[in-house]
Amino acid sequence: MDKHLRHYLWEFKGPNSLLVIIVLFMAVMQTANGIGSANALTALVVGQFPKFLLWVGLMTAAYALYCGLMGVQQYQFSRCRQLMNTAIRRDITARLSNTSYEVFHSQSPAVYASWLTNDVHTIGVNGFYDALEIVESSFSVIFAAAALTAYHYSLSIAVLVLAVVVYLVPKAFDTSLQAHSLAMTHANERLMGRISDVLSGFDALNLLSLRKLLVKRTVAASNDVAVHVNSWQKMYGITNATIWGTSAICQNLVLLLTGYLVWQHLVPVGTVNASMNFAGLIFSGLTSVMSSYMDMKSIIPIFNKFDQVPVRDTAGLEKVAPFTTALQMHDITFAYSEESQPILKNFSLTVAKNKKYALIGPSGSGKSTVLNLLIGNLTNYTGTLLYDTTNYRQILPDSLIAQVTYLDQTPFMFNDTLKNNLTMGEPYSDTAVATVIQRVGLAKMVADLPGGLSTMVEKDGHNLSGGQKQRIVLARGLLQGRQIVFMDESTASLDPLSAQAIEEMIVTDPHLTVVMVTHHLRPVIADQMDQVINSTVFTTTHSVK
Numbered sequence: 397m398d399k400h401l402r403h404y405l406w407e408f409k410g411p412n413s414l415l416v417i418i419v420l421f422m423a424v425m426q427t428a429n430g431i432g433s434a435n436a437l438t439a440l441v442v443g444q445f446p447k448f449l450l451w452v453g454l455m456t457a458a459y460a461l462y463c464g465l466m467g468v469q470q471y472q473f474s475r476c477r478q479l480m481n482t483a484i485r486r487d488i489t490a491r492l493s494n495t496s497y498e499v500f501h502s503q504s505p506a507v508y509a510s511w512l513t514n515d516v517h518t519i520g521v522n523g524f525y526d527a528l529e530i531v532e533s534s535f536s537v538i539f540a541a542a543a544l545t546a547y548h549y550s551l552s553i554a555v556l557v558l559a560v561v562v563y564l565v566p567k568a569f570d571t572s573l574q575a576h577s578l579a580m581t582h583a584n585e586r587l588m589g590r591i592s593d594v595l596s597g598f599d600a601l602n603l604l605s606l607r608k609l610l611v612k613r614t615v616a617a618s619n620d621v622a623v624h625v626n627s628w629q630k631m632y633g634i635t636n637a638t639i640w641g642t643s644a645i646c647q648n649l650v651l652l653l654t655g656y657l658v659w660q661h662l663v664p665v666g667t668v669n670a671s672m673n674f675a676g677l678i679f680s681g682l683t684s685v686m687s688s689y690m691d692m693k694s695i696i697p698i699f700n701k702f703d704q705v706p707v708r709d710t711a712g713l714e715k716v717a718p719f720t721t722a723l724q725m726h727d728i729t730f731a732y733s734e735e736s737q738p739i740l741k742n743f744s745l746t747v748a749k750n751k752k753y754a755l756i757g758p759s760g761s762g763k764s765t766v767l768n769l770l771i772g773n774l775t776n777y778t779g780t781l782l783y784d785t786t787n788y789r790q791i792l793p794d795s796l797i798a799q800v801t802y803l804d805q806t807p808f809m810f811n812d813t814l815k816n817n818l819t820m821g822e823p824y825s826d827t828a829v830a831t832v833i834q835r836v837g838l839a840k841m842v843a844d845l846p847g848g849l850s851t852m853v854e855k856d857g858h859n860l861s862g863g864q865k866q867r868i869v870l871a872r873g874l875l876q877g878r879q880i881v882f883m884d885e886s887t888a889s890l891d892p893l894s895a896q897a898i899e900e901m902i903v904t905d906p907h908l909t910v911v912m913v914t915h916h917l918r919p920v921i922a923d924q925m926d927q928v929i930n931s932t933v934f935t936t937t938h939s940v941k
């Protein structure tokens with residue numbers, strides 16, 4: 397069994413053990429039913445009708461109990477499965493939250509969504525459900541084999557030999573099934589990516605009068621996944637047909653042997669009934685074990701895929717406090733991949749404490765890339781980045797990010813109170829909150845609101861203006877003591893007056909260190925800047941000191 401599956405089964409050993417106990421009792425009832433059926437037939441053949449009635453009564457009671465247990469088992473299985481599904485989702489997201497910014501962004505969020513939905517579902521069906529099938533079938537096989545042995549030893553030898561055949565036949569399909577399964581999970585990721593892409597582009601398609609692309613692209617993506625699912629299903633079908641075919645042949649061989657034993661008067665005639673019943677249970681049980689075992693193989697590549705997300709090694713890294721002198725880039729060369737052109741070539745820049753910098757220049761020239769390097773999100777550079785005198789490579793990434801307020805065009809608002817949107821649930825004093833509100837120019841807005849700070853912010857901040865949202869994000873950062881502000885075209889979608897007011901408020905604050913990426917540097921803002929850097933210098937070996 398896959399080690400991950402074992403891990404989750406063990407984590408919830410209490411509920412899983414209860415499930416196994418229920419399944420054990422079901423197997424006992426099933427065997428009792430088989431014994432009753434054989435004895436009833438024998439009693440009838442030898443003319444003992446009252447005994448026949450007794451056995452039929454016992455059979456009925458055993459079967460009724462079996463059915464009751466089956467209902468309980470289904471509920472208990474669902475409980476166990478949901479617990480384990482949540483644990484898998486917990487571990488996947490814990491891994492993602494501990495990977496680097498670059499690794500996280502190497503795949504689209506839709507891929508991760510597919511892991512957390514499609515893949516977790518597949519693990520539930522082909523992992524947990526099949527583990528249960530294996531336990532259930534194993535109990536049936538063991539009890540039925542023991543019961544059959546009681547009739548004649550040769551029957552158990554025959555069953556043992558044939559069981560080995562049933563076990564070996566499906567092995568031939570192992571590798572192929574795993575490969576098809578991996579291809580299917582990747583196809584599911586693509587489906588999720590394409591569908592979420594086209595759905596989020598609805599507004600754009602609407603304006604382009606191309607709504608029909610919504611259908612066309614969804615159908616194309618669905619056809620792609622269908623090819624892989626069908627191909628896996630074909631392989632799975634072939635495997636199952638082989639397993640079930642082998643099992644049916646084995647079952648009839650046991651029946652032949654029983655017939656021979658009855659003919660030779662070595663066993664009573666009711667043994668034919670027992671043999672059909674128990675051989676049926678044994679071989680359908682073994683078939684089910686093997687088919688579940690094959691299914692379980694298909695989840696190995698899924699777990700391996702999760703394991704391949706590298707976790708950041710933060711051992712020995714330093715936590716930084718607010719900086720005292722400067723952030724420095726020395727001879728930085730950076731490209732997003734080995735094949736692509738460098739965005740920066742031997743570029744140097746000093747961002748001194750409390751100074752203001754504007755990065756201007758053409759679209760795509762690397763301005764946001766500079767911000768992402770300065771905040772520590774991008775690590776695949778050559779050269780040196782310094783936080784005061786500490787090399788970025790020695791800094792705990794989260795502690796660096798905790799020094800910066802990053803303002804972009806889409807400030808995120810939580811569907812919560814205004815106060816919680818500012819404090820993020822931390823216990824800041826009312827005075828601290830009031831001071832910050834004053835500092836970012838929100839005091840009048842808050843005073844005018846009937847609910848004040850308790851006013852609910854709607855989903856995506858629909859009841860706030862773009863400028864108000866920018867101010868709230870800045871206030872959040874100030875409350876957390878963040879004295880560095882990176883503005884990435886943050887005011888681009890605001891009306892000119894609001895945009896200028898926010899920019900002025902930030903660049904005139906003597907306690908803030910600001911790097912502003914902008915396409916529209918207003919003269920009044922430019923006047924406040926200590927340096928305006930044009931991105932043309934990014935690739936021309938330039939120092940901005």
Ligand SMILES: Nc1ncnc2c1ncn2[C@@H]1O[C@H](COP(=O)(O)OP(=O)(O)OP(=O)(O)O)[C@@H](O)[C@H]1O
Pocket residue numbers: 501732739757758759760761762763764765766931
């Ligand atoms: N994650 C990424 N992976 C690969 N290439 C990227 C990535 N992010 C940006 N790029 C590329 O790097 C180049 C610089 O992008 P960047 O966003 O830094 O430019 P910019 O000057 O900020 O542009 P704009 O003014 O349009 O926002 C662009 O060609 C962009 O396509």
